[in-house]
Amino acid sequence: MKSQSTEDPFKLDDEVLKISRICLVVFSSFIGFGIFAPVDELGLYDPKWIRIIHASVTISFFVATYFVKWIRIKIQAIMFVFFYTMSAHSLILLYWNSLYIGYLVGMILVLTCIGVSFVDRRSLVSYLGTVTSAGILVGIYTKEHQVDLPLYLSAIITPALVSYLTLNIRLSSVEKLRISESQLKKFQDRMLNELELANETQSNLVTTDWPKKKGIKIHSFFRSFDQVGGDAISYLEREDGQMALFFADVSGHGIASAMVSAMAVLAFKIHGNKNAPSECLKAIHDDLQSLVPNNHISACVLFFDSESKQMHYSIAGHPPIIHITKENGPNFLEGLGTLIVSFLKPNLKNYEITLSSGDRILLYSDGILEVFDESGEMYGDEHLFSAIKNHSDKKGDTFLTAIYEDSMSYSAKRISDDMSMLLLEIQ
Numbered sequence: 001m002k003s004q005s006t007e008d009p010f011k012l013d014d015e016v017l018k019i020s021r022i023c024l025v026v027f028s029s030f031i032g033f034g035i036f037a038p039v040d041e042l043g044l045y046d047p048k049w050i051r052i053i054h055a056s057v058t059i060s061f062f063v064a065t066y067f068v069k070w071i072r073i074k075i076q077a078i079m080f081v082f083f084y085t086m087s088a089h090s091l092i093l094l095y096w097n098s099l100y101i102g103y104l105v106g107m108i109l110v111l112t113c114i115g116v117s118f119v120d121r122r123s124l125v126s127y128l129g130t131v132t133s134a135g136i137l138v139g140i141y142t143k144e145h146q147v148d149l150p151l152y153l154s155a156i157i158t159p160a161l162v163s164y165l166t167l168n169i170r171l172s173s174v175e176k177l178r179i180s181e182s183q184l185k186k187f188q189d190r191m192l193n194e195l196e197l198a199n200e201t202q203s204n205l206v207t208t209d210w211p212k213k214k215g216i217k218i219h220s221f222f223r224s225f226d227q228v229g230g231d232a233i234s235y236l237e238r239e240d241g242q243m244a245l246f247f248a249d250v251s252g253h254g255i256a257s258a259m260v261s262a263m264a265v266l267a268f269k270i271h272g273n274k275n276a277p278s279e280c281l282k283a284i285h286d287d288l289q290s291l292v293p294n295n296h297i298s299a300c301v302l303f304f305d306s307e308s309k310q311m312h313y314s315i316a317g318h319p320p321i322i323h324i325t326k327e328n329g330p331n332f333l334e335g336l337g338t339l340i341v342s343f344l345k346p347n348l349k350n351y352e353i354t355l356s357s358g359d360r361i362l363l364y365s366d367g368i369l370e371v372f373d374e375s376g377e378m379y380g381d382e383h384l385f386s387a388i389k390n391h392s393d394k395k396g397d398t399f400l401t402a403i404y405e406d407s408m409s410y411s412a413k414r415i416s417d418d419m420s421m422l423l424l425e426i427q
Contacts, residue, residue, distance in 0.1 A: 080127070298317040309355045314351065387407070
């Protein structure tokens with residue numbers, strides 16, 4: 001990291017602007033001393049016309065910092081001029097008035113203010129060197145001191161040293177902050193890159209390109225709550241000619257859930273040739289239970305025979321499968337079961353149904369149902385069935401998109417979970 005220099009100044013615009021405004025107020029107050037204080041009674045030489053001009057300019061610049069952009073941009077250079085003019089003003093008054101204590105206090109204020117308002121070490125050192133040297137000469141050549149010379153010199157030198165030390169501490173703190181911000185930025189960039197890679201993995205977990213099979217058309221839909229989600233949709237062409245379908249929803253969101261989804265899909269690919277859907281789900285549970293301590297999975301496994309149009313299925317804690325027919329519309333298929341990859345042993349059953357041409361099977365994650373309107377009412381099964389009926393004339397991806405848009409419209413596009421659907425259209 002490059003050290004602080006005039007070539008690489010710290011850009012602390014907001015902090016510098018706030019402190020500069022405070023300094024301008026302090027300067028205005030000090031300048032006003034000569035306008036409203038009884039200088040004649042005190043025997044001081046302090047021309048009011050100089051004070052009035054100086055105070056007017058200072059107040060004008062303070063107000064302009066709120067309205068004039070170039071003043072805000074150039075505030076450090078402007079304040080540098082103000083510090084020199086304030087110092088010159090104070091030193092002249094000190095000389096004219098034999099080191100009067102009131103003007104010495106003003107000089108100390110100016111020297112102290114610059115230490116907290118500047119972020120350029122070289123400019124500060126040049127200012128402190130010039131002003132401190134001038135102050136020492138004023139003290140030496142002033143006659144009839146009202147303040148002991150050693151006390152005056154220490155009052156000039158001490159705040160100058162404090163200002164320098166204050167700037168060093170501030171720059172050290174800011175440098176550490178900048179290093180931390182740089183490290184955080186690198187971490188964020190790395191995380192974004194990993195999220196992009198995880199998003200690519202997620203796209204492989206949700207199958208969208210389905211094989212052409214006799215007697216069936218398959219369509220899928222997925223929208224992630226985060227950049228990556230925990231839903232998975234996959235298939236396997238079984239050795240007996242049937243097609244095995246896997247629909248899963250891993251608890252939670254993000255990369256961890258996506259990793260569990262990937263493991264679940266891999267386990268499904270290994271066990272998709274089991275004799276029954278429930279056996280496949282139990283095998284996935286056995287493979288992952290010891291590896292996944294913090295996530296559980298709701299899932300469905302379907303075996304579909306395109307010749308007989310017979311579908312065997314098992315449900316593990318997943319929302320009920322919807323069977324849509326032309327005659328009766330949408331209805332839930334029977335079927336219950338417990339979650340897999342939980343600390344409990346899964347209780348799963350096998351079910352079967354013979355489908356007819358024109359029938360549709362819809363699987364969906366609970367993210368479709370669990371959205372809420374402004375009154376807090378959930379979308380739920382009733383609204384889902386209504387959407388299915390209203391869009392029954394649509395097919396394939398158009399049908400799934402219409403269901404999704406209905407759910408989004410209901411919740412004003414506020415979602416709290418991944419949203420996925422799988423549609424089987426029997427030919």
